[in-house]
Amino acid sequence: MSGAEKIAVRVTEVAPLNELVTRFRFEPVSGGLLPTFSGGAHTVVEMRDGDITRLNPYSLMSDPFDRSAYTISVRRDDEGRGGSKFMHTNVSVGDEMVISNPVNLFSLDLRATKHLMIAGGIGITPFLAQIKQLDRAHGNWELHYACRSEALGSYVDYLTTTHPNDVNIYYDDQSQAIDLDTLLDGQPLGTHIYVCGPKGMIDWVRAKAAEIGWPREAVHYEEFLAPQPGKPFEVKLAVSNKVIQVGEQESLLEAIERAGVDAPYLCRGGACGQCETDVVQAEGEIIHRDHWLEDSEKAGDAKIMPCVSRFEGKVLVLDR
Amino acid sequence: MTIQFHKETFRGEYSFHNSERAIKRFPFPFDKDSYMYAVNMEQHRGGPADSVYEKRFDVDEHYVSEMEDRALVLADDPLRCQSLPHMTLAGWDLLELIMVSKSEDYPELFELHRDGDQWRWVNKPLGIDDTFTFMDETTLPYGPMEYITRQTQGDFCVLDQRDDNLWMDAGTVTTQADWSLDFDIGMNFFEWHAPVPLAHEKGIFVRALKFLLNIQQGAPARRLNWTMTVNPLLDTSPENYHKWGIQKTTLTPENIGSKQHLRVELQTFFRLPRSNALVFPIRCYLCSFDDLMTVPKWGRRLHRVIRDLPVELATYKGFIDNRPMMLDYLSKFDDGQPTSLGIWPDLETEPPLKVVRSS
Numbered sequence: 001m002s003g004a005e006k007i008a009v010r011v012t013e014v015a016p017l018n019e020l021v022t023r024f025r026f027e028p029v030s031g032g033l034l035p036t037f038s039g040g041a042h043t044v045v046e047m048r049d050g051d052i053t054r055l056n057p058y059s060l061m062s063d064p065f066d067r068s069a070y071t072i073s074v075r076r077d078d079e080g081r082g083g084s085k086f087m088h089t090n091v092s093v094g095d096e097m098v099i100s101n102p103v104n105l106f107s108l109d110l111r112a113t114k115h116l117m118i119a120g121g122i123g124i125t126p127f128l129a130q131i132k133q134l135d136r137a138h139g140n141w142e143l144h145y146a147c148r149s150e151a152l153g154s155y156v157d158y159l160t161t162t163h164p165n166d167v168n169i170y171y172d173d174q175s176q177a178i179d180l181d182t183l184l185d186g187q188p189l190g191t192h193i194y195v196c197g198p199k200g201m202i203d204w205v206r207a208k209a210a211e212i213g214w215p216r217e218a219v220h221y222e223e224f225l226a227p228q229p230g231k232p233f234e235v236k237l238a239v240s241n242k243v244i245q246v247g248e249q250e251s252l253l254e255a256i257e258r259a260g261v262d263a264p265y266l267c268r269g270g271a272c273g274q275c276e277t278d279v280v281q282a283e284g285e286i287i288h289r290d291h292w293l294e295d296s297e298k299a300g301d302a303k304i305m306p307c308v309s310r311f312e313g314k315v316l317v318l319d320r
Numbered sequence: 321m322t323i324q325f326h327k328e329t330f331r332g333e334y335s336f337h338n339s340e341r342a343i344k345r346f347p348f349p350f351d352k353d354s355y356m357y358a359v360n361m362e363q364h365r366g367g368p369a370d371s372v373y374e375k376r377f378d379v380d381e382h383y384v385s386e387m388e389d390r391a392l393v394l395a396d397d398p399l400r401c402q403s404l405p406h407m408t409l410a411g412w413d414l415l416e417l418i419m420v421s422k423s424e425d426y427p428e429l430f431e432l433h434r435d436g437d438q439w440r441w442v443n444k445p446l447g448i449d450d451t452f453t454f455m456d457e458t459t460l461p462y463g464p465m466e467y468i469t470r471q472t473q474g475d476f477c478v479l480d481q482r483d484d485n486l487w488m489d490a491g492t493v494t495t496q497a498d499w500s501l502d503f504d505i506g507m508n509f510f511e512w513h514a515p516v517p518l519a520h521e522k523g524i525f526v527r528a529l530k531f532l533l534n535i536q537q538g539a540p541a542r543r544l545n546w547t548m549t550v551n552p553l554l555d556t557s558p559e560n561y562h563k564w565g566i567q568k569t570t571l572t573p574e575n576i577g578s579k580q581h582l583r584v585e586l587q588t589f590f591r592l593p594r595s596n597a598l599v600f601p602i603r604c605y606l607c608s609f610d611d612l613m614t615v616p617k618w619g620r621r622l623h624r625v626i627r628d629l630p631v632e633l634a635t636y637k638g639f640i641d642n643r644p645m646m647l648d649y650l651s652k653f654d655d656g657q658p659t660s661l662g663i664w665p666d667l668e669t670e671p672p673l674k675v676v677r678s679s
């Protein structure tokens with residue numbers, strides 16, 4: 001079976017934070033303890049939505065050392081394919097769900113003399129766990145958190161009360177913006193940057209850091225891409241000898257799984273590389289949406305990441 | 321089954337020996353009659369009863385003596401155990417993993433009692449009963465990694481994972497096949513594997529690293545590696561090459577059966593939860609040629625593997641000069657009959673050795 005180990009959990013809290021974001025708390029059905037994890041880890045939540053099974057990754061935001069429960073925060077995305085909407089409308093206290101063991105693709109570099117965290121919107125969640133981890137180890141950190149408005153500033157109150165000196169908040173609707181030039185300029189040697197938020201923000205921070213010569217390995221980022229809907233298309237799976245249809249609202253990976261073919265994955269968000277699949281034949285255009293393949297590989301069309309990428313054209317044959 | 325711990329040495333008079341049971345459970349590394357490097361990894365989720373795969377950390381009859389040998393090596397050369405400052409958290413992860421695994425897998429030998437951060441660890445074979453505060457180094461006689469690896473067979477590399485690579489930033493290495501932690505410390509996966517022949521060209525390390533980076537909590541993996549050692553020496557380090565290198569020249573047709581050992585490493589891979597580091601235990605098993613030949617399938621197969629092994633591998637593994645003498649010995653145990661697939665001895669089903677005509 002693909003993906004990380006599974007854990008059966010019960011929903012023990014559903015807490016709406018604001019118009020868009022709701023927090024969920026999971027405790028193990030077995031009554032025992034959950035695995036410890038490291039700050040920055042995510043879990044993949046299985047959602048049974050009629051005949052469709054959706055698997056969406058969410059960052060764990062609770063204290064990594066608290067093994068009694070995990071919490072995640074989900075931002076409702078009305079344009080998306082419904083995973084977040086399902087969480088908001090169909091999940092209630094007492095429900096049993098299946099989640100994966102924690103997987104960390106955004107871990108702290110423990111060599112850093114200082115951890116400089118830059119968050120945008122719901123991108124705050126992995127930092128909440130990292131901050132708890134660092135506080136326990138007396139780590140040196142500083143957070144810069146941009147939100148759309150006070151009303152949508154999830155966990156702003158909590159952060160500013162518990163860490164008034166380390167947390168800086170910026171509200172878009174009050175035209176407050178992170179002064180990145182000054183911020184990066186003033187950092188001590190050995191500082192590592194972590195950024196999690198919308199794609200635009202990640203690109204902006206990475207480009208600025210590269211421009212001023214920040215070492216590449218000292219810049220960490222995490223962006224889960226939600227698979228985007230798109231035109232339906234047909235795929236031939238060469239190894240399992242099946243022809244499958246990928247619907248408008250499902251990802252290629254989901255369509256492969258629906259056909260009963262076991263395909264590898266971890267993050268389901270174009271980041272981990274685990275789902276990489278060889279393309280046997282492609283007459284048309286592969287719409288690469290992942291962060292994994294190099295640009296040259298994307299141009300070559302010999303590989304595809306089925307968790308987020310799609311296809312438009314006549315024939316697509318995969319080695320799966 | 322209860323384990324009778326041997327009182328034996330891996331140096332000096334070399335009183336190390338394997339019981340019949342140890343021979344039967346020896347991890348013979350060849351699943352067919354030939355050998356080449358491959359990405360030979362599988363899940364580490366138990367195995368046949370009493371095999372070395374059964375438990376997460378195998379404890380066998382050599383446990384107590386191996387730990388005495390480790391203490392001697394560390395007393396001589398403290399640099400065999402190193403941990404860069406950012407790896408302490410991973411050390412606690414490792415201590416927890418081993419204490420939990422051993423106390424669950426061998427409750428008659430090890431006990432772990434946890435009351436919040438107050439832990440009591442009982443190691444009966446080594447006569448240890450310590451109480452300490454988890455995550456507080458001042459409450460242990462050594463750092464957490466050193467403390468627990470002084471009580472666990474096998475070498476340990478603790479790898480930091482960052483920048484899509486693994487970095488050898490901590491370890492306890494006293495039973496190694498001719499490589500040095502002090503030399504490799506701080507290196508990445510490709511750097512420390514640089515001396516290995518042929519495997520880079522075959523793309524083995526690129527694929528192996530991809531696999532390792534994706535090893536998940538709760539889903540450990542394993543593989544076997546092997547080499548040859550004259551005399552049952554655990555510490556075949558470059559630091560001490562001047563002591564053991566010359567022993568390779570003491571081999572004669574008369575003593576080869578008892579002196580020449582097949583050295584097998586059971587290598588496992590575990591993701592560590594708090595640090596997101598990876599730990600790589602390398603457990604060394606030794607078996608003399610004479611003892612191996614008591615399993616007819618292994619006799620036939622070892623002869624064929626050693627005979628056909630590429631020169632590059634025999635050179636890298638350090639037995640190219642002794643290969644002709646080994647083949648003279650081994651050929652007497654190869655009657656040309658076919659062998660069954662897989663590494664297990666298959667004593668009940670494999671035919672006994674037919675008399676081999678001397679050539």
Ligand code: HEM
Nearest residue numbers: 357358359360477499512513515516519524528546547600
């Ligand atoms: C992170 C885990 C690993 C560590 C720490 C590690 C470490 C080492 C070291 C120190 C050596 C000796 C190199 C020398 O001559 O100086 C070695 C050899 C080697 N390693 Fe690894 N290794 C790891 C994982 C792997 C994996 C997954 C493979 C899979 C194919 C592999 C394949 C090899 C091979 C083929 C050799 C040559 C061994 C021989 O012929 O005796 N290693 N490794």
Ligand code: FES
Nearest residue numbers: 268272273275307
């Ligand atoms: S599953 Fe992680 S990149 Fe596709």
